Amino acid sequence: MLVIGIAGGSGSGKTTVVNELIKQLKERVVVIPQDSYYKDSSHVPMEERQKINFDHPESIDWRLLCGQLADLKAGKTIEQPIYSYITCSRSKTETVTVKPADVIIIEGILIFTCKELRDQLDIKIFVDADDDDRLMRVMARDIIERGKTVESVIERYSKTVKPMYLQFIEPSKRYADIIIPQGGHNKVAIDVIAATIERSLNKEHGV
Numbered sequence: 754m755l756v757i758g759i760a761g762g763s764g765s766g767k768t769t770v771v772n773e774l775i776k777q778l779k780e781r782v783v784v785i786p787q788d789s790y791y792k793d794s795s796h797v798p799m800e801e802r803q804k805i806n807f808d809h810p811e812s813i814d815w816r817l818l819c820g821q822l823a824d825l826k827a828g829k830t831i832e833q834p835i836y837s838y839i840t841c842s843r844s845k846t847e848t849v850t851v852k853p854a855d856v857i858i859i860e861g862i863l864i865f866t867c868k869e870l871r872d873q874l875d876i877k878i879f880v881d882a883d884d885d886d887r888l889m890r891v892m893a894r895d896i897i898e899r900g901k902t903v904e905s906v907i908e909r910y911s912k913t914v915k916p917m918y919l920q921f922i923e924p925s926k927r928y929a930d931i932i933i934p935q936g937g938h939n940k941v942a943i944d945v946i947a948a949t950i951e952r953s954l955n956k957e958h959g960v
Contacts, residue, residue, distance in 0.1 A: 754826060754853065755953055756873060759860045760925060761880030761936075762918045763808070764890030769937025770880050771860050777947040781954070783825075783854040787861020789834050790818040795842035802841035808917035810866045818859075819869045825853045826873070839900070855954055862918075865925035878946065879929035882936035884915070 757774075761767045775782055792814050794802045806812060821831040832848035864870055865877060888910055895901040895909075926932060933942045 755875050756857045757876045758864050758874040759878045760865045762887050762922050763914055764887035765880045765882040766936025767860055767880045773943045782856040784858045787864050789836050790814045791836045793843035808913055810863050815867045822873050828853050862922050865928045866921050877929045878931045879926045880933045880936055
């Protein structure tokens with residue numbers, strides 16, 4: 754089993770990289786999104802929930818994430834939580850059943866800020882992209898997928914996303930084994946990573 758962490762700022766192209774690796778590795782890979790492990794805020798008034806800083810390491814339930822990753826590495830099936838950005842709460846009744854696989858990908862902006870999680874990763878990849886490119890992707894995603902207005906996205910980017918990127922996410926790049934420039938558009942880097950993973954798995958299985 755190979756555990757790969759893919760980090761990078763919001764809108765850097767992490768999802769594109771993950772999808773390309775899935776396309777090449779197919780059923781041998783399972784993806785664990787950091788976003789599923791935001792702390793439940795259902796006990797907080799809705800007005801306060803809207804002010805939650807999702808780009809701060811303290812917003813993540815690291816104990817649950819690290820614990821479930823350890824279970825997967827031990828060959829156990831987990832029940833991954835489901836988190837809603839609309840209600841800022843974790844589902845009380847539904848989870849996603851995730852079974853162990855040859856390759857486990859942990860994907861999220863903050864995953865390299867947690868030492869316990871870093872220590873569980875075999876390969877750490879940081880997806881890099883220009884600030885302007887990231888802003889455009891964040892705007893498109895938040896407006897289309899999360900129902901935000903242009904004004905609210907720009908305000909959140911300037912007050913939260915960019916400062917948190919500079920304070921926590923960009924410095925965590927130093928922990929990466931591999932840095933992919935140009936985000937998810939760097940097909941050469943993605944192909945090299947996929948080939949490296951395949952070679953490692955074949956070696957593990959004595960092929």
